Amino acid sequence: MMESSEKCSNRKPRKPNWLELPTDLMKNILQRLDTVDIVTIARLVCPQWRNICKDPLMWRTIHISDIELNDMRFSFRCLEKICRCAIDLSCGHAEDIAIKLFGTDDLLKYMAHRTRRLRRLQISNCSNISNKGLIECVKKFSLLEELDISFYKKLSKKFLEDIGRCCPLLKSLNLANEFYVQVYFAHQVFAIAKTMSGLRHLAFSGIVCGDDELLAILNGCPLLYSLDLQNCVCQHQLNPSLVKRCHEQIKDLQLPTFSPDDGYDDDGGLAYMDTFEDTYANEYWEY
Structure with a gap:
């Protein structure tokens, strides 16, 4: 009995297997990641994570706004491609989008035709977005409730x-020069x-x-x-x-x-x- 109990006490604790987590819990964890990390890393880790990331409800929030000019992992063109990919994966379910620096009129046009359920939009310091591009964009966002633009x-x-x-339906407007x-x-x-x-x-x-x-x-x-x-x-x-x-x-x-x-x-x-x-x-x- 002594030998048996000693063997049990010497056993290393079993490491948790992330792949065994319930799908809902895994989805909750992945949704806490930055949009860029989900698109470029998380959905490529394994088939299970890839399938989870195919769920359009995973992409109701698309935030690519944690960007600084002096600390860039990706070029503006690459960030725009990542944003378009996230919009495509949302299949029209995106409700909250935030972009910073890399936005263009073409991206807004792409967004306007694929995110008709958008309720919150934040655009920060995007010098390649014009008033004309903004005008064409908002015409498609009849459900918009919050708009935040720094210009x-x-x-x-x-x-x-x-x-x-x-x-x-607009209830909140924040404009920063x-x-x-x-x-x-x-x-x-x-x-x-x-x-x-x-x-x-x-x-x-x-x-x-x-x-x-x-x-x-x-x-x-x-x-x-x-x-x-x-x-x-x-x-x-x-x-x-x-x-x-x-x-x-x-x-x-x-x-x-x-x-x-x-x-x-x-x-x-x-x-x-x-x-x-x-x-x-x-x-x-x-x-």
């Missing part, structure tokens, strides 16, 4: 008007206020925002729960009565910073505004 190129008024018309100066955005703000009355969450970053823009938002978006303008700039102090109304109407409120000197000329206007508009007025993205 180097000024978004057009027409694009924002088309979002309001084509995306009646990544240009090195604040940009004048009044016409775009008025377009949002005019066409997006159902918004619950609205955030701007890197734009000039004053009384007129704020009043338009309050009047045009009565359902707003949160308004984040803390990374915007005011040329003049906001009207106190308007500020009071903001606090009464909106529960989660971040107002813009008042900066009378930073970036302004002696007449109180934006020193860089005319330069910015003239420089880029003829670019194709001013569609």
Whole structure:
């Protein structure tokens, strides 16, 4: 008996076999990986994982946004191919897509024809996406509820008007200017206020925002729960009565910073505004 018990105690514990995990559990684990890793590595590991990755519901979320210019494993062209592959594997079930840097008009067009159930779209710093490409894209996303765009190129008024018309379910809009100066955005703000009355969450970053823009938002978006303008700039102090109304109407409120000197000329206007508009007025993205 002693020898038998000693043999049992000396046995090495059996290593777990990943292939014996239930399919649902394995699917849950794989879904926690980055989209790039699933496409390029996980689905090629073994037949079981490959079959799991063929399930369109595995691809309801497609995020390829953890990318930095100085730390690139793949070229932009390769990342676009990976994104297209994930979209194909979703078979139209993709609901949440995030892309960064590598996006193009062609990719948006591809996405628009194959992801009709899309509810959330995040586009970060994609210099090869134009206003025209965005306009053609949103026309296909009638179920879109959340839109998050950070841009180097000024978004057009027409694009924002088309979002309001084509995306009646839109509840959250986040627009961040990544240009090195604040940009004048009044016409775009008025377009949002005019066409997006159902918004619950609205955030701007890197734009000039004053009384007129704020009043338009309050009047045009009565359902707003949160308004984040803390990374915007005011040329003049906001009207106190308007500020009071903001606090009464909106529960989660971040107002813009008042900066009378930073970036302004002696007449109180934006020193860089005319330069910015003239420089880029003829670019194709001013569609």
